[in-house]
Amino acid sequence: MRLSGENLILERGGQRLFTGLFFEVREGEALVIQGSNGAGKSSLLRAIAGFLPFSGGHLRHEGGNAQARLGEQAHYLGHADSLRNALTAEENLAFWAVVHGGSACGVKPALERLGLLHVLDFPVRALSAGQRRRVALARLLIAHRAIWLLDEPTTALDGGSQTLFASVMQYHLSRGGLIVVATHAPLGIGAARQVRLDYAGHASVGVAV
Numbered sequence: 001m002r003l004s005g006e007n008l009i010l011e012r013g014g015q016r017l018f019t020g021l022f023f024e025v026r027e028g029e030a031l032v033i034q035g036s037n038g039a040g041k042s043s044l045l046r047a048i049a050g051f052l053p054f055s056g057g058h059l060r061h062e063g064g065n066a067q068a069r070l071g072e073q074a075h076y077l078g079h080a081d082s083l084r085n086a087l088t089a090e091e092n093l094a095f096w097a098v099v100h101g102g103s104a105c106g107v108k109p110a111l112e113r114l115g116l117l118h119v120l121d122f123p124v125r126a127l128s129a130g131q132r133r134r135v136a137l138a139r140l141l142i143a144h145r146a147i148w149l150l151d152e153p154t155t156a157l158d159g160g161s162q163t164l165f166a167s168v169m170q171y172h173l174s175r176g177g178l179i180v181v182a183t184h185a186p187l188g189i190g191a192a193r194q195v196r197l198d199y200a201g202h203a204s205v206g207v208a209v
Helices: 041-049 089-099 104-113 129-141 159-174
Strands: 002-012 015-026 030-035 056-062 074-077 147-151 178-182 192-197 203-208
Touching: 002 041, 015 030, 015 041, 015 178, 015 192, 030 041, 041 074, 041 147, 041 178, 041 192, 074 129, 089 104, 089 129, 104 129, 129 159, 159 178
Parallel strands: 030 178, 030 192, 074 147, 147 178
Antiparallel strands: 002 015, 002 056, 192 203
16 A cells, blocks of 8 residues: 655645645554644644645545545544544444444454453543543544555543553554654654655655654
8 A cells, every 4th residue: 555645736715734744554564743833733634534625736545446536535633623523432432433433342352452341331421531532543443444644643542541642653653554644743653754845835755754
């Protein structure tokens, strides 16, 4: 599997966020998007997921299911946790399992993997910010999708939870998965490809550690 961008241009509200962006990431690799607030990190992720149109260039996806759109083969996790406060952690994930074509049988193992089995029956409104975020992250595990598009995934996580999620990401990569992640914080997954955006609409490519 390979995901690449060639001379990508993205605009929002008549403002050009970046131009001439090139990147490539293959199965088993992570691509880290870095840059200041407002530089276009979240917009780039949303465009890759298919929620926004690129203004120019080519986004290419090779491998996977040729009959499905890229967004249908990816998990997208944005800033919002997308959880219903009145539902329990289990009920929220059971809903997302149906949406993503998974099975409710995967809900308990996903919560256990994120250290949350003890809040299975708790309404989400009763959870801490860190617990809510981990419930949202558990969505990545209830249905297999090779591509993960993550926007600041470790927000609200303490050190132990960040280490736990790093192991989840490492496992996904070891199975041939691919991760594109916008973050200010170290991820704890070793070397990764990097794209850095700036306010002037420029992009540079390198390696992040």
